[in-house]
Amino acid sequence: MHTQKIAILGPGSWGTALAQVLNDNGHEVRIWGNLPEQIQEINQHHTNQHYFKDLILDEKITAYLDLKEALDQVDAVLFVVPTKVTRLVAKQVAQVLDHKVTLMHASKGLEPDTHKRISEILEEEIPEKLRSEIVVVSGPSHAEEAIVRDITLITAASKDLHSAKYAQEIFSNHYFRLYTNTDIIGVETAGALKNIIAVGTGVLHGLGYGDNAKAAIITRGLAEITRLGVKLGANPLTYSGLSGVGDLIVTGTSVHSRNWRAGDALGRGEKLSDIEANMGMVIEGISTTKAAYELAKELDVYMPITQAIYQVIYENQAIKEAIRDMMNNEFKAENEWS
Template sequence: MTQKKIAVLGPGSWGTALSQVLNDNGHEVRIWGNVPEQITEINEKHTNTRYFSEVILDDKITGYNDLATALTDVDAILFVVPTKVTRLVAKQVAEVLDHKVVVMHASKGLEQGTHERISTILEEEIPADLRSDVVVVSGPSHAEETIVRDLTLITAASKNHEDAKYVQDLFSNDYFRLYTNDDVIGVETAAALKNVIAVGAGALHGLGFGDNAKAAIITRGLAEITRLGVAMGANPMTYIGLSGVGDLIVTGTSIHSRNWRAGDALGRGEKLADIEANMGMVIEGVSTTKVAYELSKMLQVEMPIVDTIYHVIYKDADIRESIIKLMRREGRPENEYIIEIKGLN
């Protein structure tokens, strides 16, 4: 692919890592952020020490504080901002963008209040004549590993195959590989909901439970994610792919995951407010838990693990008592959720 100009909105850990991938592929990369000191550091020291203490970025990666300047003549825009500010940033983009671009996002969450997926927010706020069909970049990936060029395989999902193929070609190289997918609903719900299960998996670890419990929550968590996703219109097969079970495994088992670390701290008895203050990064699983809980009630989808995590986080339920209650639920057939999915389809 010939060199493209790419604006990466959000100089967090994942935005920085993806910027390096694009730069490695010969593209002109512009990182936009609203913290002047961070942008100055990127431009003058070629580091982003808030997230990567020992990584030196290529000096061709340029930071921008001014959004209009960052978007001048770009071919594509990659949103990597927290879910709670996605709509605000999209509105700002729509105000200054003056030409059509490919719009991508690599964030993982659902908007509180509206329960909307990120691609829906971008479609609502950025006029259709200024953008492609939104492409979702998602899958099992830790920024800490991608930034050191560890092998990573993820998904580019879009309703338009050509747009997904464009993004696949934009990112793919010797250490970073993308597969295309047309199930945007499935990929986005998997990306968002796995963060909730990761909080639960971390809490089990913090409480001292072992690998048996870890396998249980990941497997049954995937069943719940699939049930809700299919009720929202997703293809159930998506959840056994990279953006489904792949992302759930990597997020629900690793210390690199801020959601897992938050759950681990909860399990050890720390208060949520202290955990959020000490993390220094957005814990998407906390806000997504509330959205998932509300969606499950609206769509009448049974999600006992999500219910339990919701009541622990938002209702101060005792974790150990909640686990016992979860374990003592009435017995069910293991493949009941498969039967339900077939019924929906």
Template sequence: MTKQAIAVLGPGSWGTALAQVLNDNGHDVRIWGNIPQQIDEINQQHTNSHYFKDLVLDENIKAYTDLKQALADVDAVLFVVPTKVTRLVAQQVAQTLDHQVTIMHASKGLEPGTHQRLSSILEEEIPSTLRHEVVVVSGPSHAEETIVRDITLITAASKDLEQAKYAQHLFSNHYFRLYTNTDVIGVETAGALKNIIAVGAGVLQGLGYGDNAKAAIITRGLAEITRLGVKLGADPLTYSGLSGVGDLIVTGTSVHSRNWRAGYALGQGEKLADIEKNMGMVIEGISTTKVAYEIAQELGVYMPITTAIYQVIYENADIRTSILNMMSNEFRSENEWQ
């Protein structure tokens, strides 16, 4: 692929890791953020120490606080900002862009209130005259491992297969590989909803439960993620792939996962407000739990794990009582989808 200019919006851990992947592939990479000290550090020290204390970035990666400069003559824009600000940043991009680009996002969540997926927000806020079909970049990946060039395989999904292939070629190299998919609903819901199950898996570990419980919550969690996704129009096979079971395994079993760590702390008896304060990063699974619970209630989808986590987080339910209630639920068939 010829050299491309890409604006990476969001200098967090994943945005920084993806910027390095793109830079390794010889592209012109600009990181945009709104914290001047962080942007200055990237440009002057070539570090992003809040997320990666001992890692030095390539000096070719440039950072900007000026969105117009970051977007000037780019071929593609990659959103890697928290779900809650995606709409606001998309509006700013729409007001600033002056040419058509490929729009991609690598965030995982559902918008509170509207319940919208992130690609829908981007389609709504950025006119079609300024973009092609949106590409979703999602799958089993920890920034801490990608940044040291550990082997990583994820998915590029778009309603336009050619746009998915564009992202595939843009990112893929000897340690980072993308597979294409056209099931945007499936890939996005898998990426968002697995964070809920990861919180639950962390809770069980924090309470002292073992591998049996871990296997149970991951397996049954995948079942209810699939159940809701299919109701929303997704292909059930997507949940057997990288963005489904793959992402669920990596997020629900690793200390690198902030959602798992948040759940673990809850299981250890810490208060949610303290956990969020100490984490220093957005815990998407917390807000996504509320959105998923509301969608499930609206559509009549059976999601006992999500419901239990919602009750613990938002209704102050006792964790052990919630687990006992789940274990006492009505008997059901393993392959029951309704």
């Protein structure tokens, strides 16, 4: 493939890691952000200290404050901004983009209030004449590991297989590999909802529970994620793939995961407001818990773990009490999907 010009919107940890992958593959990478000091730092010092203390970026990676400039003549645009600002940034892109691009995103969450997936937001805000079918880049991936070129396997999902293959081609190399998938609903819901379960596994760790409990919440968490996804139109098999169980394992068992760290701190008795202030990064699992809880109620889907985490975060229920309630839930058959 010829060298592609790619604009990455969002210079956070994952946006920066993906910029490096694309740069390693010989593409022209532009990062857009709205903090002047961060953009200046990337351009002058080739660092992004807030996320990666000791890392030097290739000087060919250029950062932009001006969105129109960043999007000038690009082949592809990759959204990696927090879920709650996706719509706002998409509106800005629609105003300044003047040609058709391959549109991708690598964020994980559901929009507060509307409960929409990120591809749905992008479809609504960016006219069809300016974009391909949207490609979701998602899977088990810590930015901290991808940035040091650790082996990472993830999924590129799109309703249009040709667009998914484009993402597969531009990203894949000797340490970073993408598999294509056409189940965009499954991949997006898996990526969003696993953050809730990761908060739960962190809580159990913070409380001092062992591996049995961790395996239980990950497995039963996957069952309720699948239940909701299937109700929304996903293929259940997607949840046993990289973007499903793969992402759940990596997020639900690692200190690199800010959702796991937030849960761990909750389990140790810290206040949520303090945890969010100390993290300095968005904890997507917190807002996704609310969206998923509301969606499950609306669609009448049984999600006991999500409900318990919601009650702890939003209704101040004592964690031990929430766990006791869950253990006393009605008895179920293991493979019940209703």
